[in-house]
Amino acid sequence: MSRKLLLEKEHVENIRLYDVYRREGGYRSVEKALKSMSPETIVEEVKKSGLRGRGGAGFPAGLKWSFIAKPEGVPRHLVVNADESEPGTFKDRYLMEFIPHILIEGMIVTSFALGSNVSYIYIRGEYAWIVDILQQAIQEAKNNGFLGKNILGTGFDCEIYVHRGAGAYICGEETALIESLEGKRGNPRIKPPFPAIEGVWKRPTVVNNVETIAALVPIINDGGDEYAKIGIGKSTGTKLISACGNINKPGVYEIDMTISVEEFIYSDEWCGGIKNGKKLKACIPGGSSVPILPANLLLTTAKGEKRLMNYESLADGGFATGSMMGSGGFIVLDEDQCIVRNTYSLARFYRHESCGQCSPCREGTGWMEKILLNIENGKGKISDIDLLWDIQRKIEGNTICPLGDAAAWPVAAAIRHFREEFEWHVNNPIECLTRNFGVGHYADPIHIPELV
């Protein structure tokens, strides 16, 4: 059994309600932080914990907080990123829907540490019913003296508001999110200035993922050192993984980042193996933006070691043979899935979501979508594969925000590892309409799980 910190109480009946949450030990971290710690010591604890941002980039949270500017007389803001739109990712939703108070609790502590008296949750517009759940949790916390004026008699004031987006993946990018919070289109800003210096309404702003902020609760309760003992190396603490695709048990799991990818896929504690007894073909382990890996490279690194479910191991080998932890959106593909079609679907996603500010991203995503659709429909040429490679190279690194990279990487990885399948599509234009390529040499045809 993996140790749980965030989802420990997920099965307690009515844990969504304040009374139950409080009875189960909720809001202790607020009492501890506000009454016995200074903002600086909280930031120190977070640094000690080694907590890395859970939104995708994995940037150390404590370090990010230490950058926040504190100009005299200018308010600062914490903004929680609940935009969660990266395909494959649905962990923040789970946390907010079932244990909303853990986010509110973490936000109060963080707001205190950053000196934010008004903090916001920017939630994707489609999560409309979760807005109600969060608003109820905020009201309950307020009724019980954990929000509002003079919290617990400490003199600290804090309000939390939920701001609902309206359907735009790009608003998950922190500067686009800030623009959207200001009531504008979600066009990312050129950095610098970074939000920690000039964020929403030109005020110093920290944007953090939902899961990052929830992790403050165990960090404050047990101390940063205790948190850092869980996991391996720079992958400390626990991580929520949302698993989906062709597996027996899709869902949200909390893992301690020491387990292997193989255990995660095949053990009944997590994904429960591939659906319908099929073979594993490929996996996108960290949300749609990270490189797809064929089964053989997913389960073992190029060095022949078992790959583990953590930041370092998933990235081992760089993009040549590795991938990324990303947001923890774990997408599994079985032998019946077509890599060309899957890549096309993701390319369409990025074309749809590009804000259109930079020409390499705006034009490049459109080109990639069209070429991939042609190949998928048996109308492609071998030179199209090279053209795709060329386009993705021209997007990567040449745009205002990382959406360009996020659009380029899936295409690059698909060609890198599955070129044979793209060529098969081109060379078999009729057959590819009626059947899939299958597993090929890159899959794991006879998997014998050891640990199940």
Added chain:
Amino acid sequence: MSVLFSKNSLDKVAEIISRYPEGKQKSALLPVLHMAQDEFGGWLDVPVMDYVATLLNIEPIEVYEVASFYSMYNLKPVGKYMFEVCHTGPCMVSGSDSIIDYIKQKLNIGVGETTTDGMFTLKTVECLGACGYAPMMQLGKHYREHLTKAKVDSIIEECRAKAN
């Protein structure tokens, strides 16, 4: 239909504006557009957007450019019930294509179209954060997950029953 919020809604608008700093009432634009769309027939006609601009004391163009950027704002009339089926990668590998085909056939409309009785609109949308519960769609405020053909049938019946 006259474009005017009810007294309750106006109070709500004032409350929303108060969440943001003095003079930053434009921040209330996204939430207020959601309210306007809900209250004025499910889409944002130009007079509705102009009204929102007046309420927030901003230029109409500031409203148009936002309304056209975000996918949840409808700039054209839609059916009473909108089936927004996700077709992004994870849903696709879990069978969303066949659900979309089934809805097309069942309602006799294409993607982006509305049934002649104005009852249903079919839309395909990108990842809604429900990939583990695929295939799925959004229907109003809620998600319908683990869709099967039988489930689609019963959702259609449910909508028809509600409309009567």
